[in-house]
Amino acid sequence: MSGEPEHTQRGVGPALRPVAQDRLADALSDLAAGIEAPDVRAQLNALAALLGNLGRPVASDDVRRPLEESIAAAIGAGDEAGAISAMRQLAALDRSALAPVDWSAATRG
Amino acid sequence: MAEPAIVATGIRDWLRGRGVEASVAVSDRATVGLSQETWFIRVDTGTGEREAVLRLPTLASGPQSILTQRAALEAVAGAVPAPALLWYDDTSENPFECPFLVMERIRGQVPVGWRELDEPVRTEVAQEAVDVLASLHRTDPGAIASPRGGRAERPSDLDWYGQRLERFAPIPAVLKGALWWLGRHRPPPPEREVLTHGDYRMGNMVVDGGRIQGVLDWEMASVGDPLADLAWCFIPVFEPSMVAEPPLVERYAERTGAPVDTERLHWHRVLGYVRLAYYALSGLHAFDRGRSNDFRLAALRLQLPVHLDRLAATLAGEPIR
Numbered sequence: 001m002s003g004e005p006e007h008t009q010r011g012v013g014p015a016l017r018p019v020a021q022d023r024l025a026d027a028l029s030d031l032a033a034g035i036e037a038p039d040v041r042a043q044l045n046a047l048a049a050l051l052g053n054l055g056r057p058v059a060s061d062d063v064r065r066p067l068e069e070s071i072a073a074a075i076g077a078g079d080e081a082g083a084i085s086a087m088r089q090l091a092a093l094d095r096s097a098l099a100p101v102d103w104s105a106a107t108r109g
Numbered sequence: 110m111a112e113p114a115i116v117a118t119g120i121r122d123w124l125r126g127r128g129v130e131a132s133v134a135v136s137d138r139a140t141v142g143l144s145q146e147t148w149f150i151r152v153d154t155g156t157g158e159r160e161a162v163l164r165l166p167t168l169a170s171g172p173q174s175i176l177t178q179r180a181a182l183e184a185v186a187g188a189v190p191a192p193a194l195l196w197y198d199d200t201s202e203n204p205f206e207c208p209f210l211v212m213e214r215i216r217g218q219v220p221v222g223w224r225e226l227d228e229p230v231r232t233e234v235a236q237e238a239v240d241v242l243a244s245l246h247r248t249d250p251g252a253i254a255s256p257r258g259g260r261a262e263r264p265s266d267l268d269w270y271g272q273r274l275e276r277f278a279p280i281p282a283v284l285k286g287a288l289w290w291l292g293r294h295r296p297p298p299p300e301r302e303v304l305t306h307g308d309y310r311m312g313n314m315v316v317d318g319g320r321i322q323g324v325l326d327w328e329m330a331s332v333g334d335p336l337a338d339l340a341w342c343f344i345p346v347f348e349p350s351m352v353a354e355p356p357l358v359e360r361y362a363e364r365t366g367a368p369v370d371t372e373r374l375h376w377h378r379v380l381g382y383v384r385l386a387y388y389a390l391s392g393l394h395a396f397d398r399g400r401s402n403d404f405r406l407a408a409l410r411l412q413l414p415v416h417l418d419r420l421a422a423t424l425a426g427e428p429i430r
Contacts, residue, residue: 039138046404053411068282075289084424087286091421094414101411103347104221 025052029102032109041109049101058097064090111205113138116148116163119204120211124196129154136160145170145328149214152195160214161195166207169395174328175199175208177253181327182212184251184304189244190323217317219325223343223350226311230319234311235352236360237321238342242309243364245324246335250304254332266333267291267380270387277390283417287383290424296373299334306330309338312346336369340377345419346385347412349429375423382420389413 025048032044067090074083111119113135121133131154139147146165151158166172175197182194197210220226226234271288274280306313307329315323339361343350362369392409395401419429 043404046408049408049411050404071282071286075286080290080293083286083289084421087283087421088425088427091283091414091418095418098411098414101408103412104225106408107347107405108221 021051021054025049029105032105035109038109042105042107043109045102045105045109046107049106052099052101056097056099059093064093067093111146111148111165113148115204116150120150120152120163122204123198124152124154131155145174150211152211159195160216161211162192162214163209163211165205165209170328172201172208175210177330178326178328179208179210180252181304181306181330182210184253184330185245185248185324185327188248189241190321191327192323192325215315215323215325217315217322219312219315221312222345222347223311223352224348226316231352233319234314234316234321235343235350235357238309238311238314239339239357239361240364241321241324242306242335242338242342243361245306245309246303246338246365248304250332253304253330267295267383270380270383274383274387274390277394280390281386281413281417283421284383284386287379287420287424291376291380291383294372294376296370296376299336299373300367301335302332303335304330305333305335305338307338309342310344310346311350334373334377335365336374337377337380339369340374341381341384344378344381344385345429379420379423382416382423385416386413386420389416 028044028048028051032041032048035041035044067086070086071083071090074080074086117133117135121131124131124133131152133153134151135148136151137149139149145167146163148163148165150161150163152161153159164175164178166175176199179194179197179199182191185191186193192212192215195211195213197208199208201207203209223231223235267288271292274284274288306324306327308326309324313324313326314321315325339358343352343354343357358369358371358374389409389412392406393413396403396407422429
């Protein structure tokens with residue numbers, strides 16, 4: 001057994017491990033389901049949607065920037081098909097990073 | 110925001126000032142309605158209790174939203190299913206110190222989107238929605254046609270959205286591309302401008318027994334291109350409508366007796382997505398800048414990529430998801 005404190009051997013103590021955001025989001029949704037006031041329920045569900053999407057991997061600027069530049073260049077050249085094609089790719093890329101949201105719950109509770 | 114006791118005494122005192130003795134109780138407040146306060150009240154003037162809805166403007170909506178709504182409800186009374194206007198005050202000389210209106214409460218459900226209705230009710234209600242829309246577009250706009258009656262925001266007005274979006278610069282590249290496309294394909298003014306609802310969609314309709322009992326939320330009514338309403342009716346504010354649109358467009362043409370210009374409709378559909386993106390940007394900016402602590406506004410940032418994806422798919426002629 002070394003003389004180091006236990007938490008440094010393990011890396012980080014259990015209490016300091018980051019909470020999985022999906023778990024937080026799910027727990028918040030469950031909490032919301034038990035709330036009577038629709039106003040509060042909607043707020044909690046919206047917050048759960050935000051939590052569930054925090055820190056999700058998004059496309060890097062290296063990938064996004066060329067598409068943005070393609071859109072700008074196509075607009076400048078009056079190239080409608082080129083602009084729409086680049087818009088399509090960029091929009092699909094950005095959307096792919098999202099976790100699904102129950103909008104009915106997040107707007108009306 | 111007003112408090113229940115203030116709402117009840119406010120209406121009671123206002124009615125008393127007009128020689129009407131009434132007991133007023135607040136039964137609930139609506140969850141939705143990011144732009145206006147909506148209170149459900151019970152009013153008894155001695156002839157029996159009546160369920161009603163009080164609408165007050167918010168700082169974001171401003172008093173014009175109430176004035177427009179009042180003018181629209183007067184214009185459509187008897188022409189399309191809508192709440193009856195009971196009392197209103199266009200001035201700020203009242204207990205609420207702002208314009209307000211009280212309308213009949215229509216019982217039923219307000220599904221947030223078309224998908225919340227099961228088939229065959231979904232298609233039947235969609236057909237009825239088209240019929241109601243055709244009736245609306247034949248209705249005399251009344252005071253909505255006057256400069257004070259309608260809103261400055263016209264859903265068919267590309268320039269209005271273009272200018273408002275500048276506040277959020279730099280705007281997403283996809284949105285910039287859409288504005289460019291819309292400018293290149295801007296249709297000529299419509300042959301006939303009509304009374305438009307401005308936010309005609311499931312989510313603003315009371316449904317009961319498989320029928321539309323009332324169309325709500327007239328604060329964006331104006332006089333404009335009828336196809337703006339038709340395109341907006343089935344646009345996915347949240348989830349795709351899951352209704353077959355081509356037969357409904359055909360039905361609208363039959364009911365109005367005029368063919369629908371599909372290119373013009375497509376243009377309005379693209380503008381509709383720009384409008385949704387604008388609302389998402391407005392909401393998330395309001396939260397980010399501390400003007401609101403409403404988490405629903407913060408969550409609109411999660412809708413923005415979805416709206417832009419559907420916008421780009423629509424421009425590319427691909428199905429939306």
